[in-house]
Amino acid sequence: MSQNKAPKNHVFYRNQNWKYPRIERGEGVYLVGEDGRRYIDACSGSAVANIGHGNKEVAAFAKEQMERVAFTHLSRWTVDTIEKCAEKVCQWTPGDLNHVYFVSGGSESTETAIKMARQYFVERDGKDSPKWKVITKWNSFHGNTLGALSMTGIPGRRQIYEPMLIDFPKIPQFYHYRNPWNAATLEETSRLAAQALETEILKQGAASVAAFITEPVVGSAIPGVHPDKIYFDMVREICTKYDVLLIMDEVMAGFGRTGKHFASDHYQVVPDIITCAKGMSSGYTPIGAAVCNEEIFDTIMVKGSGNFIHGHTYASNPLSCGIAWKVLEIIEREGYVANAALQGAYFGERLEELYRYPIVGDIRGKGLMMGIEFVKEKTSKEPFDTAANCKGKFTLNCLDAGLVPYPGGGSVDGSRGDDTLLAPPITITREEVDELMEGLHTAIAKTCEELL
Numbered sequence: 347m348s349q350n351k352a353p354k355n356h357v358f359y360r361n362q363n364w365k366y367p368r369i370e371r372g373e374g375v376y377l378v379g380e381d382g383r384r385y386i387d388a389c390s391g392s393a394v395a396n397i398g399h400g401n402k403e404v405a406a407f408a409k410e411q412m413e414r415v416a417f418t419h420l421s422r423w424t425v426d427t428i429e430k431c432a433e434k435v436c437q438w439t440p441g442d443l444n445h446v447y448f449v450s451g452g453s454e455s456t457e458t459a460i461k462m463a464r465q466y467f468v469e470r471d472g473k474d475s476p477k478w479k480v481i482t483k484w485n486s487f488h489g490n491t492l493g494a495l496s497m498t499g500i501p502g503r504r505q506i507y508e509p510m511l512i513d514f515p516k517i518p519q520f521y522h523y524r525n526p527w528n529a530a531t532l533e534e535t536s537r538l539a540a541q542a543l544e545t546e547i548l549k550q551g552a553a554s555v556a557a558f559i560t561e562p563v564v565g566s567a568i569p570g571v572h573p574d575k576i577y578f579d580m581v582r583e584i585c586t587k588y589d590v591l592l593i594m595d596e597v598m599a600g601f602g603r604t605g606k607h608f609a610s611d612h613y614q615v616v617p618d619i620i621t622c623a624k625g626m627s628s629g630y631t632p633i634g635a636a637v638c639n640e641e642i643f644d645t646i647m648v649k650g651s652g653n654f655i656h657g658h659t660y661a662s663n664p665l666s667c668g669i670a671w672k673v674l675e676i677i678e679r680e681g682y683v684a685n686a687a688l689q690g691a692y693f694g695e696r697l698e699e700l701y702r703y704p705i706v707g708d709i710r711g712k713g714l715m716m717g718i719e720f721v722k723e724k725t726s727k728e729p730f731d732t733a734a735n736c737k738g739k740f741t742l743n744c745l746d747a748g749l750v751p752y753p754g755g756g757s758v759d760g761s762r763g764d765d766t767l768l769a770p771p772i773t774i775t776r777e778e779v780d781e782l783m784e785g786l787h788t789a790i791a792k793t794c795e796e797l798l
């Protein structure tokens with residue numbers, strides 16, 4: 347039953363059980379409420395506002411671009427900002443991922459990637475190609491539109507839409523803390539998780555499998571969870587062996603968030619397609635992209651029909667592309683990727699302090715993409731009952747302490763399991779990390795008092 351806490355106006359809010367404080371402005375790593383309260387944005391919205399809030403250079407650029415040309419349709423025109431942004435993105439992507447198909451966000455990017463994969467095999471092998479299946483994972487998030495949700499492995503988000511979804515095969519995640527194999531090390535979990543891919547390809551029949559999609563560091567499903575390098579060594583080999591495209595979903599982890607240009611760089615893996623969004627424009631405009639390699643582009647666009655049967659009105663709009671280009675240029679100029687690595691290492695070290703609290707079960711992540719998992723009991727890893735509302739209490743305590751977390755849940759069995767993503771802007775300073783840590787200590791200590 348709804349608690350009807352949301353403001354009463356004409357907005358169809360996401361959650362009627364939330365009070366929604368009104369934000370007046372943003373300044374760097376801070377959000378400022380209408381009442382003057384300052385919150386440190388410890389999650390950049392949802393790992394979006396990478397260069398922080400209120401950047402005047404981006405605002406000035408956007409104004410100028412709007413006055414010059416705000417919209418053209420990609421079916422007929424090209425604009426310098428579209429070309430410049432694609433060039434910049436390709437300077438960041440690994441290997442020969444040199445062709446950028448722009449869209450408006452993360453779900454569109456993952457849907458674009460799987461359609462690109464399907465059309466690649468049709469162009470290469472003919473219209474009767476049996477390759478269409480996409481292998482995905484439980485405890486993964488790839489978006490909320492129906493195609494993207496079909497890839498997503500979060501039962502709570504899928505349940506009521508289940509009859510409308512495509513039945514893509516799902517394998518276990520590299521979730522070492524709760525791995526289904528009782529593996530003792532991250533390396534062993536990673537090996538077994540990669541082997542599960544080969545087993546599934548053989549079960550489905552390689553001839554029917556078009557792609558495998560994975561996050562390099564997991565975002566909202568189980569924040570901060572990542573594999574050992576061996577996982578991507580094996581996955582790359584398996585995908586190549588069975589003629590399956592490897593799609594890396596970097597929507598959250600890309601564009602400096604983990605202390606590298608793309609999180610794929612941590613594993614020195616070159617996927618066939620990268621999907622990206624969020625930090626690409628730091629939230630100054632909606633944008634996303636599917637970036638593919640030479641082989642896919644050549645097969646569809648050069649040797650094939652030359653026409654990707656896809657498209658959205660706002661794909662490649664010159665305003666969003668210009669803003670994303672400007673944001674990436676600022677990140678390069680200011681050295682924010684290196685800052686994410688530096689402050690990420692410091693943040694990671696300081697987060698270890700939180701193990702002193704009885705409800706902190708696991709802390710993991712890379713760079714400034716960190717996650718904390720809460721438990722009722724550390725040795726057994728028993729989660730809280732959903733009725734205890736651990737993540738809700740933690741969230742309110744964080745807001746009281748002046749910081750904004752990105753809580754999540756359901757990783758244990760679809761409903762139980764409480765966690766939070768911590769992903770502040772990659773512009774964060776050491777002093778701001780200290781301030782964030784102070785707030786976290788206060789919020790977690792209070793949550794312990796309320797729960798235990």
Ligand SMILES: Cc1ncc(COP(=O)(O)O)c(C=O)c1O
Pocket residue numbers: 392451452453454456487488489490561565566595596597598623624
């Ligand atoms: C890894 C990943 N893929 C896809 C998406 C979907 O992106 P969007 O919400 O922009 O549609 C998200 C969003 O959080 C994500 O984290």
